Amino acid sequence: MPRSPTRPPRRRTRCAVLAVAISLGAPAVSGYQLVRGPEFVWAPELRPVGYWVANAGNHWLTADQVVTETRAAFDTWQESDAMGLSLTYRGKTNQRPFDFFDATNTVGFSTRERMSQLGLSEVTLAVTSWLSVIGRGVIAEADILVNPAYNWTDVVDSGFWDLRATLVHEAGHFLGLGHSGVGRVGDTGLVAGSSIMWPYTFGRGSSRGRMLTADDVTGAAVLYPGPGAHTGRIGGVVHRASGALVRYAHVVAYEPLRDLTVGAWADGEGNYEIAGLPDGQYLLRVNPIPAHHSDGAYFFPYGRVDRNFSVTVVAQLVLVSNGQATEVNIEVLP
Numbered sequence: 001m002p003r004s005p006t007r008p009p010r011r012r013t014r015c016a017v018l019a020v021a022i023s024l025g026a027p028a029v030s031g032y033q034l035v036r037g038p039e040f041v042w043a044p045e046l047r048p049v050g051y052w053v054a055n056a057g058n059h060w061l062t063a064d065q066v067v068t069e070t071r072a073a074f075d076t077w078q079e080s081d082a083m084g085l086s087l088t089y090r091g092k093t094n095q096r097p098f099d100f101f102d103a104t105n106t107v108g109f110s111t112r113e114r115m116s117q118l119g120l121s122e123v124t125l126a127v128t129s130w131l132s133v134i135g136r137g138v139i140a141e142a143d144i145l146v147n148p149a150y151n152w153t154d155v156v157d158s159g160f161w162d163l164r165a166t167l168v169h170e171a172g173h174f175l176g177l178g179h180s181g182v183g184r185v186g187d188t189g190l191v192a193g194s195s196i197m198w199p200y201t202f203g204r205g206s207s208r209g210r211m212l213t214a215d216d217v218t219g220a221a222v223l224y225p226g227p228g229a230h231t232g233r234i235g236g237v238v239h240r241a242s243g244a245l246v247r248y249a250h251v252v253a254y255e256p257l258r259d260l261t262v263g264a265w266a267d268g269e270g271n272y273e274i275a276g277l278p279d280g281q282y283l284l285r286v287n288p289i290p291a292h293h294s295d296g297a298y299f300f301p302y303g304r305v306d307r308n309f310s311v312t313v314v315a316q317l318v319l320v321s322n323g324q325a326t327e328v329n330i331e332v333l334p
């Protein structure tokens, strides 16, 4: 299995989306990344959303161990009352992940042969697919496929690949989230404080990916607001001094008193919105996508991302009050 010490294998390098009705031309608009905006959510008539686990273990884990880890991963997203969608374990199934149109949202190991058939990279740890309803653009089915080639474990910080951590990330995709730009990269790779929906993993042997950050929870709450969800938002356009719009910039709001960091992506016209924010005074920062990340890692159209600007911090704190929206247009440094 090819691995690089400086660039860990991606958790998920592509969205294997069976897009019956949706084109890939309209990617993320809002924070933490909503892949197709706030309407790309589970069909209301399918809620609470059930999921099954493929009745197949492998050399590393039994099917029952996979059940335990899968349930823990899905439950992680339901711990906060900011997220209002219920996810229910329905049992083991003889269906397999990426058997489509079976109305069974299946999580589990695939085989290397099957991954090859599907055209999936062998360095990918796991992949989530969505099936959406024609004309409505809502999610009707989703599967999570796990690459059997890694040495998986259910033991914390064991030195092997933590299945639960990977499934927490994939469960975020299952909800409809894309990839976040809130990552903190140190000398040894990704470090604490990084979003679980960052496109790359914390690495083999780390169980850090079991813990959601505020950025992750906010993304899920924007898609499925629960009783604890916040309604404040900051939005506007990202532009240059010339007035030219900046496409697919990453905008991060930081609230120092709460130590809260939530990010969002501008769209192809420079519009950004960070929703789901509690009241507070926010520091705003804009950065291009990391130089070594591909446009595709964030589902942006290839070659359309503006990277040639400097990290910019907005000079004044931005006030969000009474759960209202605050407009801030941001001029980036060249």
Ligand SMILES: [Zn+2]
Binding pocket: 011, 012, 013, 169, 173, 178, 179, 198, 199
């Ligand atoms: Zn991913």
